[in-house]
Amino acid sequence: MNFESKFSVTVNRIKSNIIRELLKTATAEGIISFGGGIPDPETFPIKKLSEISNEVIMNEYKIALQYGSTEGDPELRKQYIRLLEKYEDITCLDEENLMITTGSQQALFIIGTVFLDEDSYCAVSKPIYLGAGSAFNQRNPNYISIPLEKDGMNLDILEKELKKLDEEGKIDKFKFVYTVSNFHNPAGITLTLEKRKRLIELAEKYDFIIIEDDPYGALRFEGEKMPSIFKLNKGERVILLNTFSKVLSPGLRIGVIVGNKELIKKMVLAKQGMDLCSSTLTQRITARFMEKYDLFEEIQPTIKLYKEKKDKFMESLEKYLGDLEEVDWVRPEGGLFSWITLPEGFDTMEMFEIAKEKKIIYIPGETFYVDEPERNTMRVSFCLPSFEDLEEGSKRLRATIEEYAKKKGLPLKIK
Numbered sequence: 001m002n003f004e005s006k007f008s009v010t011v012n013r014i015k016s017n018i019i020r021e022l023l024k025t026a027t028a029e030g031i032i033s034f035g036g037g038i039p040d041p042e043t044f045p046i047k048k049l050s051e052i053s054n055e056v057i058m059n060e061y062k063i064a065l066q067y068g069s070t071e072g073d074p075e076l077r078k079q080y081i082r083l084l085e086k087y088e089d090i091t092c093l094d095e096e097n098l099m100i101t102t103g104s105q106q107a108l109f110i111i112g113t114v115f116l117d118e119d120s121y122c123a124v125s126k127p128i129y130l131g132a133g134s135a136f137n138q139r140n141p142n143y144i145s146i147p148l149e150k151d152g153m154n155l156d157i158l159e160k161e162l163k164k165l166d167e168e169g170k171i172d173k174f175k176f177v178y179t180v181s182n183f184h185n186p187a188g189i190t191l192t193l194e195k196r197k198r199l200i201e202l203a204e205k206y207d208f209i210i211i212e213d214d215p216y217g218a219l220r221f222e223g224e225k226m227p228s229i230f231k232l233n234k235g236e237r238v239i240l241l242n243t244f245s246k247v248l249s250p251g252l253r254i255g256v257i258v259g260n261k262e263l264i265k266k267m268v269l270a271k272q273g274m275d276l277c278s279s280t281l282t283q284r285i286t287a288r289f290m291e292k293y294d295l296f297e298e299i300q301p302t303i304k305l306y307k308e309k310k311d312k313f314m315e316s317l318e319k320y321l322g323d324l325e326e327v328d329w330v331r332p333e334g335g336l337f338s339w340i341t342l343p344e345g346f347d348t349m350e351m352f353e354i355a356k357e358k359k360i361i362y363i364p365g366e367t368f369y370v371d372e373p374e375r376n377t378m379r380v381s382f383c384l385p386s387f388e389d390l391e392e393g394s395k396r397l398r399a400t401i402e403e404y405a406k407k408k409g410l411p412l413k414i415k
């Protein structure tokens, strides 16, 4: 049978996930990968989780192995409210302000379903978290791509674009700004307090919602913790997305949406048609884990490890790339990523072939754009490679850049 005529316009619009394809081809012996954005499995609390899982299955099977409510396990929502109070100083929330999702990825899909139509507009960062792009693309909205600077989105450009939409009479079609406020994936950047406040002012002036996606905020290893945009706005027009993927385990597939009750109700409707409910088993395990242990105390050793790796990586990049002009990288204060920019004319996707030969893997930056990409960028993650590999990988990166420059006749200026 020829299936072509049967596929929907939506599914035909979906491109394959380039990161997965690239990583699939890069599995040879001795490869050092800066590619993966996944936590170090050695940081998973396996003993504690296996004990709790056993207890939950034995003692709470009537709930944990049964269907649950679409909104999510009340025990988990209760624990999460406690956590937000303790660590984010966010008070006055009750269970109806929260919905549990199957990872934050589902939350992004729900956001797309609830807010976006083909004639809608939304603003996203340039570069954007790939998974958000995939989720929103299904709704085929109009994107306004806002360049990221060292201190977050360029809000002057955002304001200009909003003004333009207003003048064209289309501002009611503008739904939200999507932002990863802390240690951005892929760019490692954090939105400053000033910009957080200004973004709220713009949201009030132009009447839009802010989607604050914050999987990495708890992984701060230096610098001052900042209030979430959600906290600053008292949750009025901000929807906060969180996940246990980077602080406990991505295999649990647990995310949390925090927001206005009216919005949560709509999101529950959207989720019902997707999976009825998230895993009752992993929700209850997570709830009991949070009840028994202080989640943030538990991740302190992980944060310490990531900080040491980040320091080693920054030192290695300085050693091997520091003398190159027009080569720069983000020095993150937390999270898993840095973002390297090479001189104009470099194409990191094309350069990937040489990188593979030299057994070093990164993610070419062009995968993180919903419109015209910048081709001279790359995402590099420091959480998985060993300390030796962070150094050796940086050395190989230098060799890759040199060989590519030579092959393409690109000048590689030394400072």
Ligand SMILES: Cc1ncc(COP(=O)(O)O)c(C=O)c1O
Residues within 6 Å of the ligand: 037, 102, 103, 104, 105, 106, 129, 131, 180, 185, 213, 215, 242, 243, 244, 245, 250, 254, 255
């Ligand atoms: C910015 C951002 N949002 C959402 C997600 C999705 O996380 P999960 O579905 O595992 O909760 C990720 C995962 O890497 C991410 O980096």
